Amino acid sequence: MILEYDAAIIGGGPAGICAAIAAGKNGLKTLLIEERDFLGGQLIKQTHRFFGSEEEHAGTRGIHIADDLKAELVGLSNIDVMTSTTALGYYEDGILTALHDEKMVKIKPKSMVLATGAFERFLPFENNDLPGIFGAGAVQTLMNIYGIKPADKVLMIGSGNIGLIVSYQLIQAGVQVIGVVEAASKIGGYLVHASKLRRLGVPIMTRHTIKKAIGTDKVQGALLCQLDENWQEIEGSQKQVACDAICLAVGLTPLADILSQMGCETTFIGELGGIVPKRTADLETTKPGVFVAGDLAGIEEASAAMLEGELAGLNAVKFVTGDERVNERIHHLKGELHGLRAGPVGEKIRYGLAQLFEDSVITSEKIDSHEHDITQLAHTGIPAWENIDEKMPDEQRMIKPYAVIECFQEIPCNPCVFSCPFDAIYIPKEDINLSPVVNFDKCTGCLSCISGCPGLAIFVEQRNPEQGKGTVSIPFEMLNRPQKGDVVDLLARDGHKLGTGIVTRILYGQKQDKTAVITVETDIELVNKVRNIQLQGTDKKGVM
């Protein structure tokens, strides 16, 4: 028997689900094929809140986005979902084969969206095959899906968003992260993620690399060395560290196997992750009616994958039905994607895409960060004082509570704007890539913005010069959450202990969604220095 469909979607991650929803909503008889026995792809491991536009799930944890998408999918009766099903191949007669329950299924789709995702890159170094060397995704799977502690002491290789986010999640799972190693001179991921790690005491070693894993049957440590400007080892810089696991977060490569088998043309574009399909701005491959979306189309953030999924799904609708009514939404989605990619952090993807197709909105033009000099932040994860000063109100204003948004890098993100009930936070020129500004005339210090910031970069301060005291409110999402009245250690932006303070207030309700807001009282001179707290006696820092 041959199953006939208007659209077959391969891959049930964020891109594939969004493609299926778009196709299904517009009347296509749609089949979604997923290899695993669950939908959601990598979303179901993402405990952090997403960056991006409020309109596209930003500010929501990945795990909840997965639930929302699945609920929407289930509500559409013209979408069939086949989990535990592996797509095998697509043949000249237009038949797609898949393996389900040990049996081969034949499908005849009028259009297809391939959203197979990506897999982790490996890194060459001595002993890199020892048990205890894990891909960052594997560690996430163990701890965030199955609730299994991946290791006790982890060394993270790679400071891209995955390396930084997984390091933070490891600490949430009770694992010690001894440090993050980065061969480049700058931190690769969003700097707010780096700052989160630094204030937990985790060192980030730029211009360092791993030479060797130490151990015979499993990892017992690592040999690191420093690199010069030409990426060569600096003599005498070797350093041995003890750890029981080494986590590799050195990039992803598109899973393009089925694409090649189908005969879609591919090309090598390093900026997009390696071998990627040739495709148009409408995500159509060299085979008419076959579209791609998500990491397969080029490694990018999940927020882009969801937009691309919908875009590919709508283009499949147009291909099958000729319905032009989807054009308006297609135009809107392209604009959203353009917005996400428009800033300095989108440079790599813009450069990659410019090699694939000409499009009025895609340029490889370099856009320098022009708002702040973030050199120190990019090298260390700790903002320079002059950066912080720019975010502060006048001294007279400091006697009433005010929000300090320590967001200096131009990244596409805006949930803070929507979190403020007093319209006190705005993004200049409504450019999602610019960093947010607080209008201190409107800010009441109500604490609403703290939990919703995906970078946990918002703090609320207040100073009382007469008493020489002040308060600072910080986001907190670790175990050992302090209680009101507790005396806690106060930690600086680099995780070092500044002194002690008393917890005067805790917000931990539905609105905070497990990102507690903890207010501590301390000496006035520490107010602008405290960026983390911990219960006394729970010290667990990086050691390098």
Next chain:
Amino acid sequence: MRIKEHPILEFERGKKIQFTFNGNVIEAYEGETIAAALHAAGIWHYNNSDVLKRPRGLFCAIGHCSSCLMTVDGVPNTRICVTDAVDGMVVKSENRGDAK
């Protein structure tokens, strides 16, 4: 080791089950992969490599790297990182170099 407390997540574990790995009884929960259960039991060393007999363990956990292949209920080359543990299952290391 299983995580008991987590600041963000709650883990709903299925029914307790058992399978054997190279003859040893391993406890698992329904819905867990074989690899997850082995990791929880502290087992990181899965196989030995074909030629040099170097130890092999989990790497990608999404069924793509082939580092975790084992014989499960007599079926060789099973990706234990994407195969759920089932009560009474028999899981064995594959040391394919031995056959040469």
